[in-house]
Amino acid sequence: MAGSKTYYLTTPIYYVNDVPHIGHAYTTLACDVLARFMRLDGYDVRFLTGTDEHGQKVEKSAMAAGIAPQEFTDRVSQNFRDLVGLMNYSNDDFIRTTEPRHVKSVQALWKRLQDRGEIYLGSYAGWYSVRDEAFYGEDELTTTPTGRKIAPTGAECEWVEEPSYFFRLSAWQDRLLAFYEQNPDFILPPGKRNEVVAFVKSGLKDLSISRTTFKWGIPVPGDEAHIMYVWLDALTNYITAVGYPETEGGDYAKYWPADLHMVGKDILRFHAVYWPAFLMAAGLEPPKRVFAHGWWTIEGQKMSKSLGNVIAPETLVNTYGLEQTRYFLLREVPFGNDGDFSHRAMVNRINGDLANDYGNLVQRVLSMIGKNCGAAVPQPGPFTEADERLLGSAHGLLDAVRREIQVQAFHKVLDTVWAVIGDANRYVDEQAPWALRKTDPARMATVLYVLAETIRHLGILTQPIMPAASARILELLGQGEDARGFDRLGPAGALVAGTPLPTPQGVFPRYVEDAKS
RNA sequence: GGCAGCGUAGCUCAGUGGUAGAGCAGGGGAAUCAUAAUCCCUUGGUCGGGGGUUCAAAUCCCUCCGCUGCUACCA
Numbered sequence: 001m002a003g004s005k006t007y008y009l010t011t012p013i014y015y016v017n018d019v020p021h022i023g024h025a026y027t028t029l030a031c032d033v034l035a036r037f038m039r040l041d042g043y044d045v046r047f048l049t050g051t052d053e054h055g056q057k058v059e060k061s062a063m064a065a066g067i068a069p070q071e072f073t074d075r076v077s078q079n080f081r082d083l084v085g086l087m088n089y090s091n092d093d094f095i096r097t098t099e100p101r102h103v104k105s106v107q108a109l110w111k112r113l114q115d116r117g118e119i120y121l122g123s124y125a126g127w128y129s130v131r132d133e134a135f136y137g138e139d140e141l142t143t144t145p146t147g148r149k150i151a152p153t154g155a156e157c158e159w160v161e162e163p164s165y166f167f168r169l170s171a172w173q174d175r176l177l178a179f180y181e182q183n184p185d186f187i188l189p190p191g192k193r194n195e196v197v198a199f200v201k202s203g204l205k206d207l208s209i210s211r212t213t214f215k216w217g218i219p220v221p222g223d224e225a226h227i228m229y230v231w232l233d234a235l236t237n238y239i240t241a242v243g244y245p246e247t248e249g250g251d252y253a254k255y256w257p258a259d260l261h262m263v264g265k266d267i268l269r270f271h272a273v274y275w276p277a278f279l280m281a282a283g284l285e286p287p288k289r290v291f292a293h294g295w296w297t298i299e300g301q302k303m304s305k306s307l308g309n310v311i312a313p314e315t316l317v318n319t320y321g322l323e324q325t326r327y328f329l330l331r332e333v334p335f336g337n338d339g340d341f342s343h344r345a346m347v348n349r350i351n352g353d354l355a356n357d358y359g360n361l362v363q364r365v366l367s368m369i370g371k372n373c374g375a376a377v378p379q380p381g382p383f384t385e386a387d388e389r390l391l392g393s394a395h396g397l398l399d400a401v402r403r404e405i406q407v408q409a410f411h412k413v414l415d416t417v418w419a420v421i422g423d424a425n426r427y428v429d430e431q432a433p434w435a436l437r438k439t440d441p442a443r444m445a446t447v448l449y450v451l452a453e454t455i456r457h458l459g460i461l462t463q464p465i466m467p468a469a470s471a472r473i474l475e476l477l478g479q480g481e482d483a484r485g486f487d488r489l490g491p492a493g494a495l496v497a498g499t500p501l502p503t504p505q506g507v508f509p510r511y512v513e514d515a516k517s
Numbered sequence: 518g519g520c521a522g523c524g525u526a527g528c529u530c531a532g533u534g535g536u537a538g539a540g541c542a543g544g545g546g547a548a549u550c551a552u553a554a555u556c557c558c559u560u561g562g563u564c565g566g567g568g569g570u571u572c573a574a575a576u577c578c579c580u581c582c583g584c585u586g587c588u589a590c591c592a
Contacts, residue, residue, distance in 0.1 A: 015592055055592060124590085135590075169589095191522065195587050198520060208590055230592060269589070334530080338585095345529085348541065356554050364551035371550085415540090425555055434550040506552050 007038040007045045008255035012263050012271075013052040013095065013237050016076040017061055020083045021303065022296050022341065023264060025313035026329050030293065030410065031262050032089045033330065036464035037405050039090075040486045046255045048241045049084070050095030051077040055230040059216035069216045073098055086317055087326070088467060095241050097218075097233055106228060106236045107221045108245035109282060113167065114221075118281040121223075124164035124208045127157040165210040165226060172277040173204045179276060185289060187272050188408065189336035192265060192292045196272045207274065235275045239284070247284070258287040260408075268292040291408050294338035311341065320511065323466040324350045330410040330465060350511040357421050358458070359508030364428065365451040366476055366504035372437055373445060377478065379497040380449035381442050387450045390427050393420050394457040398489050401461060410465075417461055424454050452477060453495050460484055469507050476504055 011028045014020070028049055035047035053073040062072035077096055084091060095102065113119050126135040129151045136157055142150045149157040180186060180197055187193035210226035211217065217227030236244070238258055242251040263271050268290065276286035298309045316325045328349045333339030369378060383391070397420060404412040428451065436444035459473035463484060474484055478499045487493070 017592075052592075057591065126590090191586080194521065198587070199589075202520090202588070205589075229590080231590085234592080265586090267592080269587095270592090273589085332529085337530095340529090345541095351552095351554095352541070355552060360552055360554045362551095364554075366551095368550050418540095426557095428550075429548075429556045432548080432550085434548095437550090508552080510552060510554085 005043045006255055007035075007043040008242070008258045009034055009045075009047055009260040009262065010238050010241075010258055011049040011091075012261075012267060013050040013097065013234055014080050015052045015055070015057075016073050016080070017055075017057045019076075020079055020313060022298075022311045022313060022316065022329075023303075024080070025083060025087055025316075026296065027262055027264060027293065028083070028089055028091075029087060029326060029329055030335065030408065031260075032087070032091070033326075033410060033464045034260065034262075034405065034408070035090055036467065040460075040463060040484070041402070042485070042487065044254075045092070046242070046251070047091045048093045048095060048238070049080075049089070049091045050093070050237060050241075051080050051097070052230070052234045052237075053077060053096055053098045054217040054227075054233055056211075056214045056216070059214050062216075070098060083313060086314055086322075088322060090467075093241050095237050097237060102237060102240045103218050105240035105244045106218050106233050109236050109239070109278070110228065110232075111221055112245075112282045113278070116281065116283065118168050118171075119165050119209070120168070122164060122166050122206075123161045125159065125161040127151075128160040129155040129157045162212055163226075164208045164212070165220060165223075166206040167209045167232075167278070167281070169204045169207040169274070169277055172280065173200055175280060176200050176204075176273065176277060179280075179286065183288075185407075186276075186286075187268070188289065188291045192268055192336075193272075196268065199269065200273060204273075231270050231274060232278065235270060235278065238275075238287070257285040259289065261287050261290045262408075263290060263292055265292040265294060291336070293336055294333070297338065297340045299342050300340055320346055320350060323469040323508070324354060324511075327354060327414075327466055331414045333411065335408055335410045347511050347513070350508070353418065354508035355510040357418065357425065358462075359506060361421055361425055361428070361451075362455055362473055362476070363504060363506055365448060365455060366501070368433055369448050369452060369501065370504055372433075372441075373448060375501050375503070377452060377495045377497050377499040377501065378445035378449045380446040383446065383450070386427065386430065387446065390423055390450055390454055393423050394454045395490050397457055397461055398486055414465065417458060420454065421458060424451060424458075427451070449495070449497070456493075456495060457489060460486065460489055472505075472507050476502060476507075478502075 009031050011031050014024055031047060031049070035045050039045045051073070058073060059069055062069040065072055073096070081094060083089070084094070110119070127149055128135050136151050144150060151157050177197065177200055180193070180200075184193075187196055207229075209229040209232050210220050211229060212225055212227075215227065217230065218233050220226040220228060238261065239252065239256060242255045244252055246252060261271050261275075271290045279286045295303075297303065298311055301307060301309055303310050313325075320328070324346075328346050331349060331353065332345060369375070397417065400416045401413050404410075404416065431447040433444045433447045436447065455473065456477050456479065459470050459477065459479070463470040471484075477495065478501050483493060
């Protein structure tokens with residue numbers, strides 16, 4: 001079944017100058033859910049994440065720490081690898097831009113661009129602040145009465161020129177616009193797409209793609225005084241990981257172009273403008289989609305080191321639980337929007353959605369089966385209209401959820417699934433199996449069967465979001481690991497009466513506040 | 518400044534011409550299988566202000582107010 005359909009998706013590679021926070025965890029989580037979904041749906045998935053390890057900031061940080069840049073990145077990159085275990089990510093690869101495979105790939109891409117006449121040597125000139133180690137635009141500067149140029153930071157700037165290689169980005173403006181036109185879903189969400197299109201329409205200048213002012217980067221082939229612009233280096237990781245420069249056969253032929261690059265909104269331009277331009281210029285196919293998601297605030301405030309409110313993923317997982325954290329991040333906010341993380345909202349989701357709605361549904365049904373049906377899947381009789389209706393909504397979930405997954409609308413996926421959870425809870429109350437136990441045990445068995453079968457669907461479909469908790473639910477229904485794919489949804493994989501079931505145990509505990517103040 | 522978007526119930530949002538919606542929060546009730554969970558009913562909005570088009574406007578047009586994003590080379 002796998003083999004024909006492939007799905008290649010990537011997170012950004014994270015800059016090692018930072019420690020992982022909720023934003024990093026969020027980006028990779030969204031990808032993990034997609035990757036798990038597509039695998040369950042029968043796709044051959046390649047899910048890539050990794051770390052971006054070159055650049056001036058890394059060089060400086062390493063120097064400040066008194067160690068070599070490579071040693072520094074080895075150390076900090078590990079923080080992001082640790083995140084994989086903590087958050088239960090299912091990535092197939094973890095790339096580092098300091099790996100030989102990547103250096104080889106980037107240099108090959110450079111040569112290819114150069115051979116095609118897309119790169120030329122020029123000089124980069126601008127107002128440079130030695131103190132800030134940054135260039136500023138003319139309009140950002142203020143001029144003193146004596147004619148000195150002052151940066152917004154207050155630092156004095158001087159006019160400097162340095163040799164630099166340029167990429168002929170200006171030549172790609174029209175072809176980029178045509179590409180956006182022909183691929184209206186290339187950039188999501190739509191608001192972000194409009195911003196990119198407006199930016200490109202406003203005119204593109206050639207892009208400086210080499211640096212001579214520091215050393216920590218990949219050397220330009222044939223001119224080692226230059227190292228490559230970090231974004232050219234970083235973006236190339238997406239093809240390195242599928243074997244570039246080998247493009248005939250192998251993983252490149254199988255997986256490229258990528259189906260999705262997931263990015264934070266701050267790095268959209270690099271992915272939606274520069275990257276497709278680089279690729280088209282090299283005669284390679286651009287990716288199919290770039291999705292720019294939003295940012296999290298914390299209790300209504302912007303996350304910042306100075307405020308000291310940066311949340312480490314580890315804190316969330318330890319405080320609220322992994323499954324709960326994964327659920328909250330994708331449920332609370334329409335994916336693509338900015339969102340706010342608050343303790344109150346988190347507890348509401350944990351107790352309302354998970355413990356009360358979903359967890360309690362599973363518990364009340366399995367517990368009745370355990371007590372009244374000999375701890376085995378009950379034998380159903382003929383289905384009533386109400387039975388068919390509930391089963392029908394369960395059977396219809398996959399198609400509905402697929403539609404939302406295709407546009408990365410995770411919140412709607414959960415909305416859709418929870419609608420069925422609501423249907424199931426109403427059905428329990430309407431059918432009142434506890435009353436049927438005395439009046440019509442056969443009917444009670446049918447009702448509990450219908451509910452168990454509905455829960456089987458819920459368990460299978462919540463696997464991408466909450467893999468561990470869903471696995472536990474499926475175990476409670478006696479469904480082994482080979483019975484959890486989407487091909488088992490619908491009547492084909494229906495529970496078999498008489499299958500023995502383990503004693504039910506709560507899956508989503510309530511969050512109880514510490515007794516205090 | 519320019520361009521774009523937003524402003525709908527206490528909160529988060531859906532609704533783009535035809536009698537104001539959902540979830541959560543608040544109030545009342547039912548039930549007792551279950552993690553005191555569930556189910557039903559319900560309070561609550563002059564849809565940012567003003568003007569206009571229309572038989573009819575949250576929805577179209579104008580204007581004002583407020584908020585946000587983008588306006589390239591640190592990543």
